[in-house]
Amino acid sequence: MHYRVEPPDQNFTYKPATSECREFDPRSFRWAQTMRLAVEEINKSPNLLPNHTLGYKIYDSCATHVAAQRAVLGILNGPAETPNSVCSGASPVLAVVGDSGSSQSIVVSRTLQPFRIPMISYFSTCACLSNRKAFPTFFRVIPNDDYQVKAIAHLLRRFGWTWIGVVTEDDEYGRSAVQGLLKEIKNTGVCLAYQRMIPKVYSREKILEILDVMKRSTARVVISFAAEGELYPFLREYMDQNITGIQWIASEAWVTASVFTGSEFYPFLGGTIGFAVRQGQIPGLRNYLMSVDPLRYPNNPLVHELWGALYGCSLYPSDSMAQASSQLPPCSGHEPLQEKHSAYMNTSSPRISYTVYKAVYAIAHALHNLVSCEPGEGPFQNSTCADATNIHPWELQQYLQDVSFTISGEEIDFDENGDSIPSYDLINWQRGAAGKIEFVNVGLYDGAREAGKELFIQEDAIIWAGHQREVLVSVCSDSCAPGTRKAVRRGEPLCCFDCVPCDDGKISNERDSIDCSPCPEDYWSNQARTECIPKAVEYLTYDAMGLTLTVVAVVGACLTIVVLAVFLYHRNTPIVRVNNSELSFFILLSLTLCFLCALVFIGEPTPWSCMLRHTAFSITFSLCISCILGKTLVVLAAFTATRPGNNIMKWLGPKQQRVIISACTFVQVIICAVWLITAPPFPYKNTRYQRSRIILECSVGSDQAFWCVLGYIGLLAALCFVLAFLARKLPGNFNEAKYITFSMLIFCAVWLAFIPAYVSSPGKFTVAVEIFAILASSFGLLLCLFAPKCYIILLKPHKNTKQHLMGKK
Numbered sequence: 001m002h003y004r005v006e007p008p009d010q011n012f013t014y015k016p017a018t019s020e021c022r023e024f025d026p027r028s029f030r031w032a033q034t035m036r037l038a039v040e041e042i043n044k045s046p047n048l049l050p051n052h053t054l055g056y057k058i059y060d061s062c063a064t065h066v067a068a069q070r071a072v073l074g075i076l077n078g079p080a081e082t083p084n085s086v087c088s089g090a091s092p093v094l095a096v097v098g099d100s101g102s103s104q105s106i107v108v109s110r111t112l113q114p115f116r117i118p119m120i121s122y123f124s125t126c127a128c129l130s131n132r133k134a135f136p137t138f139f140r141v142i143p144n145d146d147y148q149v150k151a152i153a154h155l156l157r158r159f160g161w162t163w164i165g166v167v168t169e170d171d172e173y174g175r176s177a178v179q180g181l182l183k184e185i186k187n188t189g190v191c192l193a194y195q196r197m198i199p200k201v202y203s204r205e206k207i208l209e210i211l212d213v214m215k216r217s218t219a220r221v222v223i224s225f226a227a228e229g230e231l232y233p234f235l236r237e238y239m240d241q242n243i244t245g246i247q248w249i250a251s252e253a254w255v256t257a258s259v260f261t262g263s264e265f266y267p268f269l270g271g272t273i274g275f276a277v278r279q280g281q282i283p284g285l286r287n288y289l290m291s292v293d294p295l296r297y298p299n300n301p302l303v304h305e306l307w308g309a310l311y312g313c314s315l316y317p318s319d320s321m322a323q324a325s326s327q328l329p330p331c332s333g334h335e336p337l338q339e340k341h342s343a344y345m346n347t348s349s350p351r352i353s354y355t356v357y358k359a360v361y362a363i364a365h366a367l368h369n370l371v372s373c374e375p376g377e378g379p380f381q382n383s384t385c386a387d388a389t390n391i392h393p394w395e396l397q398q399y400l401q402d403v404s405f406t407i408s409g410e411e412i413d414f415d416e417n418g419d420s421i422p423s424y425d426l427i428n429w430q431r432g433a434a435g436k437i438e439f440v441n442v443g444l445y446d447g448a449r450e451a452g453k454e455l456f457i458q459e460d461a462i463i464w465a466g467h468q469r470e471v472l473v474s475v476c477s478d479s480c481a482p483g484t485r486k487a488v489r490r491g492e493p494l495c496c497f498d499c500v501p502c503d504d505g506k507i508s509n510e511r512d513s514i515d516c517s518p519c520p521e522d523y524w525s526n527q528a529r530t531e532c533i534p535k536a537v538e539y540l541t542y543d544a545m546g547l548t549l550t551v552v553a554v555v556g557a558c559l560t561i562v563v564l565a566v567f568l569y570h571r572n573t574p575i576v577r578v579n580n581s582e583l584s585f586f587i588l589l590s591l592t593l594c595f596l597c598a599l600v601f602i603g604e605p606t607p608w609s610c611m612l613r614h615t616a617f618s619i620t621f622s623l624c625i626s627c628i629l630g631k632t633l634v635v636l637a638a639f640t641a642t643r644p645g646n647n648i649m650k651w652l653g654p655k656q657q658r659v660i661i662s663a664c665t666f667v668q669v670i671i672c673a674v675w676l677i678t679a680p681p682f683p684y685k686n687t688r689y690q691r692s693r694i695i696l697e698c699s700v701g702s703d704q705a706f707w708c709v710l711g712y713i714g715l716l717a718a719l720c721f722v723l724a725f726l727a728r729k730l731p732g733n734f735n736e737a738k739y740i741t742f743s744m745l746i747f748c749a750v751w752l753a754f755i756p757a758y759v760s761s762p763g764k765f766t767v768a769v770e771i772f773a774i775l776a777s778s779f780g781l782l783l784c785l786f787a788p789k790c791y792i793i794l795l796k797p798h799k800n801t802k803q804h805l806m807g808k809k
């Protein structure tokens with residue numbers, strides 16, 4: 001009935017005083033009254049234990065285990081009851097109702113255990129007490145904390161609170177609740193920012209230390225497993241420090257504690273939410289409590305203390321009891337007990353009072369069952385009954401374990417661990433009349449329901465801390481947007497993380513991804529890294545570069561055709577005729593094809609275009625170089641033939657020339673045929689250069705074949721170059737050999753330069769380089785071979801005579 005104990009001096013130089021109980025708790029006093037009411041009810045009842053009278057003794061454990069220990073030893077050793085018909089020789093005590101706090105209950109239960117005296121607690125919720133091995137005689141009519149932490153974990157998840165602080169009292173209740181909570185939030189993404197214990201013995205420094213942690217932490221939600229005894233001075237200091245913006249989650253121990261209902265608490269504690277033990281109905285409790293009156297019980301010191309606590313006055317200032325409160329003004333004893341003294345008179349929704357009531361009834365029902373045992377149908381060995389005149393506590397224990405009864409519609413029984421069915425009300429602290437805090441029911445938790453559906457919350461009825469309607473946010477790090485992933489910070493809890501953008505080619509499409517997933521082949525991440533989009537396919541198409549090359553190729557082809565036309569038109573002039581006009585036409589035609597085959601390289605590579613590209617190009621070029629080679633041979637032969645006795649010209653007549661050209665070209669055709677049959681070029685999606693885009697190109701199929709084809713052209717060109725070089729000094733004003741040498745030089749230079757450029761240029765530029773080489777070498781040939789002739793034909797017709805060409809005037 002007190003919530004604090006003054007520890008005596010511990011220096012042992014004189015006989016230590018007994019520790020003194022301080023801070024009268026009207027709430028507990030109400031519970032004690034409820035017990036008396038229940039006992040009186042049962043004693044009056046004609047159905048329950050007729051012909052028997054329950055007796056009781058009330059001890060005050062002062063919310064400390066030391067006092068509880070004293071009390072229980074007092075119970076066991078106290079002056080033996082005078083033997084009478086009921087209590088002959090048996091243990092004076094059959095059962096204990098209590099204790100309130102878990103750490104007290106543990107001590108009491110351990111002490112009672114050797115005597116097999118059952119106890120029923122009305123307020124001890126520590127999960128540790130459900131251990132039947134350690135506490136075989138312990139029962140309770142209040143849910144085990146395992147359910148409460150489950151319900152709180154539900155609450156945290158429901159409101160997205162992932163960053164929480166915990167403040168508990170320093171005992172089994174606090175410790176085991178935190179342990180349970182940690183187990184419950186493990187793997188749910190909720191992290192503990194800090195956990196502190198309020199010291200049992202008041203210490204301002206320690207409290208300030210805890211408050212400092214609370215102030216500095218970013219956790220806005222604080223769960224507290226503690227009772228008024230420790231919490232009251234703590235929260236007083238909390239208010240003095242002017243800390244706001246904290247959403248409290250109260251444990252069942254203080255969520256309906258009326259000490260905090262004063263209007264000065266609202267700005268700091270308003271909005272607090274928590275699970276409270278289900279309320280019940282106790283008819284007649286109000287009137288019973290009203291009957292407590294100092295005039296009626298002038299010698300009861302507890303009633304004096306109650307008056308002192310409720311009215312702030314002292315009944316008998318001279319009273320030794322009231323020494324501590326001797327400064328208080330005197331009171332008359334006529335003060336009316338009203339609803340406003342809710343600390344005592346709160347009877348509208350009895351919760352803990354109701355559990356006390358249930359506990360007494362449980363014992364009464366068990367006793368009733370024991371007394372009304374039919375001989376031969378009892379639960380003991382050989383189906384015997386207990387001797388009703390000499391009841392042993394262990395016999396009562398047996399009946400308690402099996403007891404089952406209903407009070408105001410509620411079924412009560414105990415499971416094998418002595419626990420009862422869990423159910424809670426969700427309580428929200430809202431502002432009521434006169435600015436006082438009112439406990440509003442905003443939901444419930446029913447442990448009997450199927451998993452996942454236990455919690456029901458009336459969310460719109462809740463008013464949060466700071467008189468807010470919106471749920472407050474308590475996270476360590478804001479959630480990561482899609483496109484990023486969580487990166488845990490070293491040495492910090494999992495809830496504290498950085499958001500790092502996904503790498504190229506990886507995406508995350510939901511919030512709070514732990515990982516970015518790579519895009520499938522042919523897909524790539526978008527700019528925001530939230531989606532995989534098909535990779536851009538790149539190839540040389542008719543964009544600026546493609547168009548330019550096309551135009552140049554077409555211009556080249558047209559130019560060649562114009563030259564062809566000019567030659568055809570002037571086919572009878574000496575300059576055309578001098579050097580084998582047929583070959584010239586061939587060269588021009590094949591050059592036209594060379595220009596045109598550049599066009600095959602532009603556009604999307606398809607299996608056909610890939611095969612066509614290299615073969616068309618190599619065959620037209622072979623044809624062209626073969627013709628030039630033929631021409632070189634002719635020039636060489638023609639001049640050597642002028643020497644007497646040499647009729648090499650016979651071997652180089654037009655027919656033979658055609659054969660040579662065809663043969664040279666045919667070799668290339670063969671190479672190409674083999675290439676196409678064994679390893680034809682094919683379109684290939686190249687992702688090596690840029691992982692974000694696909695370069696569609698023609699793979700040559702076989703590198704050897706490709707270089708073979710180029711090599712063959714190179715060979716022809718080199719041969720041509722050597723022969724032309726030999727013939728360059730031969731007489732004649734118009735010695736073509738000179739120009740052929742030149743053209744081959746340019747040709748070879750272009751293609752030699754092409755090789756490194758080709759090998760090293762990425763993507764579509766490879767193709768562009770190849771086209772460029774084709775065009776450049778074609779232009780080289782066209783200009784070197786035909787420009788001088790066209791110049792003479794068109795601009796210097798007077799030089800277009802046989803004499804002039806022969807170098808004779």
Ligand code: TRP
Pocket residue numbers: 063100101102103123124125126169173226227229252253
């Ligand atoms: N349910 C709490 C418990 O099991 C009640 C409680 C906590 C309590 N601290 C207390 C009761 C102090 C009385 C005194 O412990």
